[in-house]
Amino acid sequence: MTLPYDNRLHTLDNGLRIATEHLQGARSVSFGIWIEAGSVHEAPGQEGMAHLWEHLAFKGTKRRSALDIAKSLDLLGGYSNAYTSREHTCFHARVVDTHLDEAMDILADIVLSPRPSADDLARETDVVLQEIAMVEEDPEDCLMEAFWREIWPQSSLGHSILGMPETVRSFDLSGLESWRTAHYRPGSILVSAAGHVHHEAFQGMVERHFGSLPEGSPLSAPPLGRYTPAVLMRERDTEQTHVGISFPGLGATDERRFAMGMLNAVLGGNMSSRLFQEIRERRGLAYTVYSFANAMSGQGVQQIYAAVDPERTGELLDCLRQELAKLASGGVTPEELEHARDHLLSVLYLTLESSEDRMSRLARNQLLLGRFVPPEETASRFEEVTLDEVRALAAEILDPARAGLAVMGPTVDPGWAGTFRP
Amino acid sequence: MTLPYDNRLHTLDNGLRIATEHLQGARSVSFGIWIEAGSVHEAPGQEGMAHLWEHLAFKGTKRRSALDIAKSLDLLGGYSNAYTSREHTCFHARVVDTHLDEAMDILADIVLSPRPSADDLARETDVVLQEIAMVEEDPEDCLMEAFWREIWPQSSLGHSILGMPETVRSFDLSGLESWRTAHYRPGSILVSAAGHVHHEAFQGMVERHFGSLPEGSPLSAPPLGRYTPAVLMRERDTEQTHVGISFPGLGATDERRFAMGMLNAVLGGNMSSRLFQEIRERRGLAYTVYSFANAMSGQGVQQIYAAVDPERTGELLDCLRQELAKLASGGVTPEELEHARDHLLSVLYLTLESSEDRMSRLARNQLLLGRFVPPEETASRFEEVTLDEVRALAAEILDPARAGLAVMGPTVDPGWAGTFRP
Numbered sequence: 001m002t003l004p005y006d007n008r009l010h011t012l013d014n015g016l017r018i019a020t021e022h023l024q025g026a027r028s029v030s031f032g033i034w035i036e037a038g039s040v041h042e043a044p045g046q047e048g049m050a051h052l053w054e055h056l057a058f059k060g061t062k063r064r065s066a067l068d069i070a071k072s073l074d075l076l077g078g079y080s081n082a083y084t085s086r087e088h089t090c091f092h093a094r095v096v097d098t099h100l101d102e103a104m105d106i107l108a109d110i111v112l113s114p115r116p117s118a119d120d121l122a123r124e125t126d127v128v129l130q131e132i133a134m135v136e137e138d139p140e141d142c143l144m145e146a147f148w149r150e151i152w153p154q155s156s157l158g159h160s161i162l163g164m165p166e167t168v169r170s171f172d173l174s175g176l177e178s179w180r181t182a183h184y185r186p187g188s189i190l191v192s193a194a195g196h197v198h199h200e201a202f203q204g205m206v207e208r209h210f211g212s213l214p215e216g217s218p219l220s221a222p223p224l225g226r227y228t229p230a231v232l233m234r235e236r237d238t239e240q241t242h243v244g245i246s247f248p249g250l251g252a253t254d255e256r257r258f259a260m261g262m263l264n265a266v267l268g269g270n271m272s273s274r275l276f277q278e279i280r281e282r283r284g285l286a287y288t289v290y291s292f293a294n295a296m297s298g299q300g301v302q303q304i305y306a307a308v309d310p311e312r313t314g315e316l317l318d319c320l321r322q323e324l325a326k327l328a329s330g331g332v333t334p335e336e337l338e339h340a341r342d343h344l345l346s347v348l349y350l351t352l353e354s355s356e357d358r359m360s361r362l363a364r365n366q367l368l369l370g371r372f373v374p375p376e377e378t379a380s381r382f383e384e385v386t387l388d389e390v391r392a393l394a395a396e397i398l399d400p401a402r403a404g405l406a407v408m409g410p411t412v413d414p415g416w417a418g419t420f421r422p
Numbered sequence: 423m424t425l426p427y428d429n430r431l432h433t434l435d436n437g438l439r440i441a442t443e444h445l446q447g448a449r450s451v452s453f454g455i456w457i458e459a460g461s462v463h464e465a466p467g468q469e470g471m472a473h474l475w476e477h478l479a480f481k482g483t484k485r486r487s488a489l490d491i492a493k494s495l496d497l498l499g500g501y502s503n504a505y506t507s508r509e510h511t512c513f514h515a516r517v518v519d520t521h522l523d524e525a526m527d528i529l530a531d532i533v534l535s536p537r538p539s540a541d542d543l544a545r546e547t548d549v550v551l552q553e554i555a556m557v558e559e560d561p562e563d564c565l566m567e568a569f570w571r572e573i574w575p576q577s578s579l580g581h582s583i584l585g586m587p588e589t590v591r592s593f594d595l596s597g598l599e600s601w602r603t604a605h606y607r608p609g610s611i612l613v614s615a616a617g618h619v620h621h622e623a624f625q626g627m628v629e630r631h632f633g634s635l636p637e638g639s640p641l642s643a644p645p646l647g648r649y650t651p652a653v654l655m656r657e658r659d660t661e662q663t664h665v666g667i668s669f670p671g672l673g674a675t676d677e678r679r680f681a682m683g684m685l686n687a688v689l690g691g692n693m694s695s696r697l698f699q700e701i702r703e704r705r706g707l708a709y710t711v712y713s714f715a716n717a718m719s720g721q722g723v724q725q726i727y728a729a730v731d732p733e734r735t736g737e738l739l740d741c742l743r744q745e746l747a748k749l750a751s752g753g754v755t756p757e758e759l760e761h762a763r764d765h766l767l768s769v770l771y772l773t774l775e776s777s778e779d780r781m782s783r784l785a786r787n788q789l790l791l792g793r794f795v796p797p798e799e800t801a802s803r804f805e806e807v808t809l810d811e812v813r814a815l816a817a818e819i820l821d822p823a824r825a826g827l828a829v830m831g832p833t834v835d836p837g838w839a840g841t842f843r844p
Contacts, residue, residue, distance in 0.1 A: 025447025070693035077768030123706030130709035133661040239555040271492035284545030287552035346499030
C-alpha cells in the first residue's frame with residue numbers, strides 16, 4: 001500500500017524547527033508543539049517540574065484566563081491535550097482545518113506565556129498530588145513505577161515523571177519559572193503538523209507566534225545513569241499478584257531496533273506471542289500479560305508485565321523463566337519471524353491513515369534522527385531483518401544475568417528473587 | 423463541514439441486517455458484527471455468559487485453532503477485537519481494504535462456529551476470574567460496578583457484565599451452547615462496515631457467511647428493573663476516597679437526548695464544565711472529576727465520579743451538592759448552552775473522519791432507531807435545543823430525591839448518606 005505524502009522541514013532563524021506533512025483527503029489537521037524538556041531534564045529537587053508546567057500552562061496567560069483556555073479548547077472538539085514524558089513535553093490538538101489558526105493561537109500562548117499565580121500553583125499542586133495518589137492506588141502502575149526507580153537508581157531517568165510528593169510540594173513560582181526559561185528554548189522546540197495543512201501558511205503561522213523568541217540552545221540532560229538488574233519485592237493486600245521483569249533494551253536510534261521490534265512481537269507483543277499463548281491461552285494463568293520495548297534516545301529497556309492469582313505466582317514465574325530461556329537460547333523460528341514482520345507492517349500501514357499518528361511520527365523522527373523517514377523505508381528495514389539478527393539479539397537481551405524482577409502481592413516469597421539468577 | 427457519505431442497508435431473507443457506508447479517500451475498512459446479546463439477556467444463574475462467549479469465540483472453530491485465529495488477526499494489524507456490553511456483543515476489525523475478505527472470513531467463523539473444548543472452558547474461566555479480580559483491584563471500577571448493582575437491584579441490568587465468580591465457575595459447555603444458540607440469531611445480528619467498502623461486494627461476502635443461518639427472531643431481554651436511588655458506603659484502605667453519584671437518565675431513543683447531551687456537557691462532560699472548573703480548577707480537590715450520561719435502549723442513568731484526598735471528602739460532597747442544586751434550580755446560561763452546542767458539534771465533526779467511529783455510528787443508529795441518521799440531522803438536532811428544554815431537564819433529572827450516592831475510602835462517615843436528601 002502506498003499512501004501519498006508530501007512533507008517539508010523548515011528551521012527558523014532562532015533554531016525552532018517546523019515539520020509539516022500534507023495528507024490528501026483529510027479535513028482535519030493534527031499539530032503538536034514538542035519541547036525537549038521532560039523528566040530527565042530535572043536535577044535532584046526538581047523532580048516533577050516538567051509535568052507541573054504541563055498543568056500550569058493551562059492556568060492562564062496574559063491574554064487568557066484558565067476558563068477562557070478550557071472553553072476555547074472545548075469548542076475545538078476536545079481533541080487537544082498535553083503530556084509529559086521522560087524526554088519531552090508535548091501540547092497537541094486535532095482540529096477541523098478552519099480551526100487551525102485559533103487552536104495554534106491558544107496552544108502557542110499557553111506554551112510561551114503561562115502566568116500562573118501563587119494560588120494557581122497551590123491548587124495545581126493539590127491536583128498533581130491527587131494524580132500521584134492515583135498511580136499509587138493502581139497496583140500495575142505503582143509496581144512498574146517503583147520498579148523503574150530501582151532499574152535506574154539515583155539518576156534523572158529513574159524518578160517518576162510526576163515527581164515525588166515532597167518535591168512537588170517544595171516548588172515555588174520563581175524556581176519553576178527559571179527551570180522553564182532554561183528548557184523552553186527555540187533550539188529545543190519542534191512544531192509539527194499533519195493533515196489538511198499548507199506548508200507555507202503553517203510556517204508563517206508558527207513564525208508569527210514563535211519567531212521572536214530569542215535564540216537559545218537546548219540544555220543537555222543530566223547524566224542518565226545505567227540500567228541495573230534490580231529485584232523489588234513488596235507485600236500489599238492486592239487481589240492479584242503483579243509481576244514485572246526487565247532486561248536492558250536498545251536506544252531509539254540503535255540500528256537493531258527493527259530486529260528488536262520483531263523480537264518483542266514474538267515474546268509478548270501481540271496475541272500470538274509466546275507469552276500470551278503460553279500464559280493466557282494454554283494455562284489460563286493471567287488475563288493480562290504483555291511485553292514492551294521502551295526506547296529512549298540513549299538507551300532502552302525491555303519489560304514484561306503480568307498479573308496472576310496469588311496462589312499461582314510460583315507457576316507464573318517458572319513459566320516466564322522457561323519461555324525467556326527458550327527464546328534466549330533457541331531464537332525465533334522462520335515462521336515466527338515472518339509472522340512478526342507481517343504484524344508490524346500491518347500496524348505501520350494502519351497507523352499511516354491517522355493524522356495524529358502521522359504528526360507524531362513526523363516529530364519523533366525529526367527529534368531522534370533529524371530527518372523525515374518515508375514509511376517505505378521503515379517497511380524495508382523490517383523486510384531486511386534476518387533470523388540471525390533476531391537470534392543474536394535474543395541471546396544478548398534476554399540474558400538472565402541482567403534480568404530485573406519486581407513482585408507485589410499479598411504474600412511474597414524471598415526465594416522468587418532467584419528466579420532468573422543463572 | 424460537509425463530508426461525503428454514501429450508505430446502504432440490506433436485510434437478508436433470514437433477517438440479518440447489513441449496513442455499509444462508503445467513505446471517500448479511505449484505504450482501510452472498519453467492520454463489526456453486532457449481536458443483540460449482552461449481559462441484560464442473562465437470566466439469574468447465567469450472569470457472565472455473553473462475555474464468556476466473547477472470550478470462547480477466539481478459542482477455535484472447526485477450521486481454525488486458537489493459535490491460527492490469533493496469528494491471522496495479528497497479521498491484519500492487531501486492530502481487531504471484541505467487547506461485550508449490557509445490550510450487545512460486538513466483534514470488530516479495522517483492516518487495509520485488501521485484507522477485508524480474510525478478516526471477515528475469520529470473524530464470521532469465530533462468531534458462527536466456535537468449538538471450545540472442556541479444557542478451553544476451564545482455562546478461559548480462569549482468565550475471566552482474573553479479569554474480575556482486576557476490576558475488584560481498581561477502586562474506581564470496583565466502586566462504580568458495585569454502585570451499578572445497587573442502582574438496579576435484582577435485575578438483569580444490575581449485574582456485572584463479567585458475571586460473578588460463582589456463576590462463571592458454574593457454567594458448562596452445554597448450558598453455554600444453549601444460551602448462544604438462543605441469542606445469536608440472524609434477526610439479532612447486524613453487520614456494519616465503513617471505509618473503502620463496496621456495498622454489493624460486502625453484501626455478497628456477508629451473505630456467503632451468514633446467509634445459510636436458519637431464520638430466527640431475537641429473544642427479548644428479561645425485565646430490566648427500575649432505577650433506585652441507592653446509597654453505598656464501603657470502607658477500604660485506598661489512597662483516595664472515591665465518590666459516585668447517580669440520577670435517573672434518559673433512554674437512547676428519548677427525544678430529549680440532545681438536550682441531555684448538552685446538560686451533561688455543562689455539568690461535567692468537558693474541561694470548561696462546572697464540576698471540572700469548580701472542583702479541579704478552583705479548589706484543586708481532585709485530579710479526576712467527570713460526569714457521563716449512560717443511555718441504554720429503554721432507560722438511562724446520569725452519573726458523576728470523583729476521587730479526592732480522604733480528608734477533603736466532606737468538602738467535595740458539599741461542593742457537589744451545591745453545584746447540582748444550582749444547576750437543578752437555575753438551569754444553564756445562554757452562554758453555557760452555546761458553548762455546549764459548539765463543543766458537541768466539534769466532537770461530532772471530528773469523529774466523522776474515523777472509519778471506526780462511522781462504522782459504530784452506523785450500527786448503533788440501525789440497532790436503536792432502525793435507520794441511517796445523516797450527520798447533518800444530528801447537528802441540527804443539537805442546533806434546535808433551547809434553553810428552556812435544558813432547564814426543564816436539569817430540574818427533572820438532578821432531583822435530589824432521586825440521587826444515589828456511593829463512597830469508598832479509608833474512612834466513611836454515615837452522615838454523608840444524607841448529602842442529597844432534600
